[in-house]
Amino acid sequence: METIKVIKIGGNVVDNPDALARFVNDFVKLPGKKILVHGGGKEATRMSARLDIPTTMIEGRRVTTRETLDVVTMVYAGLVNKRIVSMLQAAGCNAIGLTGADGNAITATRRKPKPIDYGFVGDIKPEGVNSSLIASLLEAGITPVYCAITHDGNGTLLNCNADTIASSVAIGASRVAPAELIFCFEQPGVMEDLDRPDSLISLITPDIYSDLRARNIVNKGMIPKIDNAFAAIDAGVSSVTIKHSDALTTDRGTVIRK
Numbered sequence: 001m002e003t004i005k006v007i008k009i010g011g012n013v014v015d016n017p018d019a020l021a022r023f024v025n026d027f028v029k030l031p032g033k034k035i036l037v038h039g040g041g042k043e044a045t046r047m048s049a050r051l052d053i054p055t056t057m058i059e060g061r062r063v064t065t066r067e068t069l070d071v072v073t074m075v076y077a078g079l080v081n082k083r084i085v086s087m088l089q090a091a092g093c094n095a096i097g098l099t100g101a102d103g104n105a106i107t108a109t110r111r112k113p114k115p116i117d118y119g120f121v122g123d124i125k126p127e128g129v130n131s132s133l134i135a136s137l138l139e140a141g142i143t144p145v146y147c148a149i150t151h152d153g154n155g156t157l158l159n160c161n162a163d164t165i166a167s168s169v170a171i172g173a174s175r176v177a178p179a180e181l182i183f184c185f186e187q188p189g190v191m192e193d194l195d196r197p198d199s200l201i202s203l204i205t206p207d208i209y210s211d212l213r214a215r216n217i218v219n220k221g222m223i224p225k226i227d228n229a230f231a232a233i234d235a236g237v238s239s240v241t242i243k244h245s246d247a248l249t250t251d252r253g254t255v256i257r258k
């Protein structure tokens with residue numbers, strides 16, 4: 001069966017109108033079945049500040065109080081998701097925006113409050129991604145666009161990390177057909193030195209990753225991204241690449257392999 005491409009764009013791309021427009025243009029030109037997952041953390045932090053709601057991030061995860069849940073739902077499921085879907089429609093791609101609640105697309109469990117109380121943050125259930133919804137939408141020629149909001153099945157919305165959504169959706173898609181996962185962001189890939197654009201690391205295996213972490217070459221948001229990449233490979237996703245959002249249609253980027 002034809003490969004499904006699952007592509008994730010992060011907060012810096014979502015937040016840059018020119019970069020987002022260039023990405024959308026390349027995304028619609030990609031042949032075959034595809035799925036988009038987006039973040040938007042930067043915009044949520046900015047909106048919280050405008051509303052005088054403090055932002056607390058612990059280990060790259062947003063502490064999501066009830067007030068913060070309202071903000072991230074408005075920003076991710078509303079503003080950002082609908083903006084991207086309308087850009088895709090304008091470029092001739094029939095897309096549909098989804099939270100985990102829509103079509104029961106993704107179910108999650110609220111994270112236990114210990115050792116850290118993250119509030120309304122969810123962990124996606126095993127088998128929590130609705131693969132038959134993916135199959136139906138793709139079969140109908142519709143491109144799903146997932147944001148980072150999921151639900152627990154009992155009426156509560158939950159905030160998840162968008163890289164984890166991308167990895168889980170790719171795993172869910174791999175039950176329908178072979179799936180490829182591509183993380184797009186504002187760097188050429190995983191870099192040896194962020195100040196040297198020529199220092200792209202073209203391949204990361206578990207051994208190389210251990211060495212990069214020991215040397216603190218990989219840190220901050222890159223750690224959950226690579227952890228999610230390995231989780232996807234372990235669960236049967238056929239390839240994972242981390243690349244610049246302008247390089248979607250090229251071979252340039254970091255390949256993650258086991």
Ligand SMILES: Nc1ncnc2c1ncn2[C@@H]1O[C@H](COP(=O)(O)OP(=O)(O)O)[C@@H](O)[C@H]1O
Nearest residue numbers: 010011012185187189190191217218219221222
């Ligand atoms: N070795 C590295 N190469 C590239 N980026 C890195 C590296 N180490 C840490 N990073 C950081 O990881 C960030 C990407 O993760 P994150 O902030 O979660 O982005 P996104 O919103 O796109 O998911 C980059 O913006 C960069 O600051």
Ligand SMILES: CC(=O)N[C@@H](CCC(=O)OP(=O)(O)O)C(=O)O
Nearest residue numbers: 011039040041061062148160162
């Ligand atoms: C629980 C949690 O931290 N959720 C993330 C979801 C958005 C996200 O991951 O966006 P980026 O890809 O732009 O970082 C957050 O609210 O920041």
